[in-house]
Amino acid sequence: xxxxxxxxxxxxxxxxxxxxxxxxxxxxxxxxxxxxxxxxxxxxxxxxxxxxxxxxxxxxxxxxxxxxxxxxxxxxxxxxxxxxxxxxxxxxxxxxxxxxxxxxxxxxxxxxxxxxxxxxxxxxxxxxxxxxxxxxxxxxxxxxxxxxxxxxxxxxxxxxxxxxxxxxxxxxxxxxxxxxxxxxxxxxxxxxxxxxxxxxxxxxxxxxxxxxxxxxxxxxxxxxxxxxxxxxxxxxxxxxxxxxxxxxxxxxxxxxxxxxxxxxxxxxxxxxxxxxxxxxxxxxxxxxxxxxxxxxxxxxxxxxxxxxxxxxxxxxxxxxxxxxxxxxxxxxxxxxxxxxxxxxxxxxxxxxxxxxxxxxxxxxxxxxxxxxxxxxxxxxxxxxxxxxxxxxxxxxxxxxxxxxxxxxxxxxxxxxxxxxxxxxxxxxxxxxxxxxxxxxxxxxxxxxxxxxxxxxxxxxxxxxxxxxxxxxxxxxxxxxxxxxxxxxxxxxxxxxxxxx
Amino acid sequence: xxxxxxxxxxxxxxxxxxxxxxxxxxxxxxxxxxxxxxxxxxxxxxxxxxxxxxxxxxxxxxxxxxxxxxxxxxxxxxxxxxxxxxxxxxxxxxxxxxxxxxxxxxxxxxxxxxxxxxxxxxxxxxxxxxxxxxxxxxxxxxxxxxxxxxxxxxxxxxxxxxxxxxxxxxxxxxxxxxxxxxxxxxxxxxxxxxxxxxxxxxxxxxxxxxxxxxxxxxxxxxxxxxxxxxxxxxxxxxxxxxxxxx
Numbered sequence: 001x002x003x004x005x006x007x008x009x010x011x012x013x014x015x016x017x018x019x020x021x022x023x024x025x026x027x028x029x030x031x032x033x034x035x036x037x038x039x040x041x042x043x044x045x046x047x048x049x050x051x052x053x054x055x056x057x058x059x060x061x062x063x064x065x066x067x068x069x070x071x072x073x074x075x076x077x078x079x080x081x082x083x084x085x086x087x088x089x090x091x092x093x094x095x096x097x098x099x100x101x102x103x104x105x106x107x108x109x110x111x112x113x114x115x116x117x118x119x120x121x122x123x124x125x126x127x128x129x130x131x132x133x134x135x136x137x138x139x140x141x142x143x144x145x146x147x148x149x150x151x152x153x154x155x156x157x158x159x160x161x162x163x164x165x166x167x168x169x170x171x172x173x174x175x176x177x178x179x180x181x182x183x184x185x186x187x188x189x190x191x192x193x194x195x196x197x198x199x200x201x202x203x204x205x206x207x208x209x210x211x212x213x214x215x216x217x218x219x220x221x222x223x224x225x226x227x228x229x230x231x232x233x234x235x236x237x238x239x240x241x242x243x244x245x246x247x248x249x250x251x252x253x254x255x256x257x258x259x260x261x262x263x264x265x266x267x268x269x270x271x272x273x274x275x276x277x278x279x280x281x282x283x284x285x286x287x288x289x290x291x292x293x294x295x296x297x298x299x300x301x302x303x304x305x306x307x308x309x310x311x312x313x314x315x316x317x318x319x320x321x322x323x324x325x326x327x328x329x330x331x332x333x334x335x336x337x338x339x340x341x342x343x344x345x346x347x348x349x350x351x352x353x354x355x356x357x358x359x360x361x362x363x364x365x366x367x368x369x370x371x372x373x374x375x376x377x378x379x380x381x382x383x384x385x386x387x388x389x390x391x392x393x394x395x396x397x398x399x400x401x402x403x404x405x406x407x408x409x410x411x412x413x414x415x416x417x418x419x420x421x422x423x424x425x426x427x428x429x430x431x432x433x434x435x436x437x438x439x440x441x442x443x444x445x446x447x448x449x450x451x452x453x454x455x456x457x458x459x460x461x462x463x464x465x466x467x468x469x470x471x472x473x474x475x476x477x478x479x480x481x482x483x484x485x486x487x488x489x490x491x492x493x494x495x496x497x498x499x500x
Numbered sequence: 501x502x503x504x505x506x507x508x509x510x511x512x513x514x515x516x517x518x519x520x521x522x523x524x525x526x527x528x529x530x531x532x533x534x535x536x537x538x539x540x541x542x543x544x545x546x547x548x549x550x551x552x553x554x555x556x557x558x559x560x561x562x563x564x565x566x567x568x569x570x571x572x573x574x575x576x577x578x579x580x581x582x583x584x585x586x587x588x589x590x591x592x593x594x595x596x597x598x599x600x601x602x603x604x605x606x607x608x609x610x611x612x613x614x615x616x617x618x619x620x621x622x623x624x625x626x627x628x629x630x631x632x633x634x635x636x637x638x639x640x641x642x643x644x645x646x647x648x649x650x651x652x653x654x655x656x657x658x659x660x661x662x663x664x665x666x667x668x669x670x671x672x673x674x675x676x677x678x679x680x681x682x683x684x685x686x687x688x689x690x691x692x693x694x695x696x697x698x699x700x701x702x703x704x705x706x707x708x709x710x711x712x713x714x715x716x717x718x719x720x721x722x723x724x725x726x727x728x729x730x731x732x733x734x735x736x737x738x739x740x741x742x743x744x745x746x
Contacts, residue, residue: 161586161588162590165588166590166601167554168580170577172605172608172612174612175604175607176612178613178616179590179601179604179616187592262617262618263619
């Protein structure tokens with residue numbers, strides 16, 4: 001008997017098997033109480049509320065969202081670049097600093113980014129109360145660490161010979177560093193910076209659902225009052241914002257040989273650093289730290305959380321991550337492969353856009369209208385939202401790919417689906433899986449959001465512990481979260497390396 | 501003329517269990533022009549990398565101005581300039597920005613910053629580029645858009661602008677046409693400044709493949725399998741010597 005051999009194509013489809021246990025639990029959990037609500041939600045999509053009052057609210061809320069999103073992006077991209085430099089091996093080679101410090105700073109950044117911005121937001125809100133700047137800070141903390149990883153990875157691809165050649169000129173070390181890292185930093189910013197702005201806006205919306213402000217808060221309030229027409233007014237306005245920003249980003253082309261533009265960017269760079277520090281000091285000295293006393297007892301108060309319960313929550317979080325990742329990996333190729341015609345593609349694209357657009361907590365709340373809260377439901381939510389993102393990447397890659405093999409196969413009489421699979425998808429499978437490995441890092445962190453709402457895993461426990469000011473439990477949950485995310489990142493890093 | 505600038509004492513260099521340099525002893529005196537001959541893979545590039553301090557030998561001692569590399573300050577180290585065989589230019593920067601990189605050692609951080617922003621003065625760079633027969637149309641072109649010969653001359657201009665008095669060059673005449681080779685060879689071996697006036701004699705060690713270029717060198721070193729087979733005056737070079745290394 002021949003041995004089963006897995007290739008990148010089959011590995012892309014295999015995770016769809018998670019749908020078997022998932023579907024079984026979901027079918028068992030169906031309830032019919034909320035079908036009417038669900039129906040109303042769908043109909044409202046075509047009939048959003050449009051009047052003067054809602055238009056003014058939308059404008060105000062979008063302004064807040066853009067402001068929080070923009071400032072958190074600006075600060076996180078600049079500090080991300082700085083931390084990216086000091087967490088890259090090139091920095092340590094130039095300054096002859098022991099590699100021990102490199103490991104410490106990398107570990108520190110890994111811990112920071114392992115905790116989702118929503119968790120940072122909830123934690124900061126408990127300490128400082130609801131505040132416009134809390135949104136910016138909550139996004140900035142993990143984003144600086146995420147961005148620094150991207151910048152550091154790019155800097156580590158610098159040809160060692162380039163470093164050697166500049167180093168041999170024996171210039172002042174800071175001059176050498178700047179000359180070596182300048183272009184990789186600019187190029188990373190060009191390729192990655194604007195995408196991060198979109199991420200910042202999405203994160204602002206999610207934080208808004210937890211009360212930070214902006215359009216997210218309005219979405220949540222209209223959902224709470226079951227005012228679906230209003231909800232869709234906010235969702236469509238958010239869609240317009242994202243589409244418009246995407247179109248603007250496509251038009252923007254940075255030219256770093258333009259002297260005036262370069263000086264402008266440098267000015268923005270230094271002003272942002274100075275303002276961030278000034279604001280940080282202002283924030284420290286002008287805040288009420290009454291609640292901080294309770295946080296300072298993080299390691300003192302007792303915990304009611306039993307070891308068995310705690311291990312169960314960890315296991316739930318891991319299963320939630322695995323199931324969601326399975327859906328996010330396999331659903332796009334399965335759906336695109338089965339419905340492989342131009343009309344279906346348009347519908348799939350619209351559906352994927354909606355899955356990306358609607359924040360995960362809202363998707364979960366919608367699904368809760370006809371399904372009981374469960375781990376499977378949380379996994380489905382997270383999986384669907386991320387499938388919306390992975391399908392966008394898959395579409396983009398497939399559309400830019402050479403179609404010669406596909407056409408050749410079709411001309412041989414091979415079916416359209418098989419030609420698509422072997423002539424198109426198989427060539428993208430490796431890079432698609434590499435991206436999914438990166439995406440699964442994010443999925444692990446996002447389990448916190450669905451956990452909070454879907455009563456699953458550590459996210460739910462975190463919410464419970466925060467509400468009851470059980471700070472020791474909060475600490476334990478955060479450490480557990482970090483550990484899962486760090487282990488996940490290590491495993492995904494190995495997978496990514498083997499795929500690239 | 502006889503004061504030793506660079507000295508290698510019993511140098512060996514191992515890379516992945518391969519002995520690239522094997523107990524090499526070498527003295528380079530001030531003003532000497534030495535041609536380094538050897539087949540590809542004989543250890544020429546590694547020898548140059550050890551001499552400029554880019555790689556640390558597995559065994560032995562390298563001395564510049566009678567001091568080990570660790571004892572030298574930045575200014576002293578910058579007395580050596582290297583033209584690498586693979587040029588090692590920064591592809592994303594323009595030709596003039598790359599040449600200006602040669603001035604990084606004598607300037608502060610602000611100069612590096614202005615150079616990257618493209619707002620520094622390129623006058624000096626342009627003069628050296630002119631000396632290397634680079635046309636002004638290539639000054640602001642990105643390195644990746646230049647031909648092999650143009651890149652070679654940018655690397656040479658970057659080295660010349662450093663104004664160092666010790667030159668280490670690994671196949672610097674690659675990609676150049678015969679007429680240019682003579683011009684470039686004169687530039688490299690006769691220490692000239694930006695006004696094309698001669699300064700103190702330059703010390704040079706140049707790795708070569710072509711024997712017809714030996715004319716202007718005082719000494720010839722032959723290397724094979726990481727070992728120096730001969731280190732003689734050019735006039736004493738015989739076919740017998742060449743047979744040993746090629």
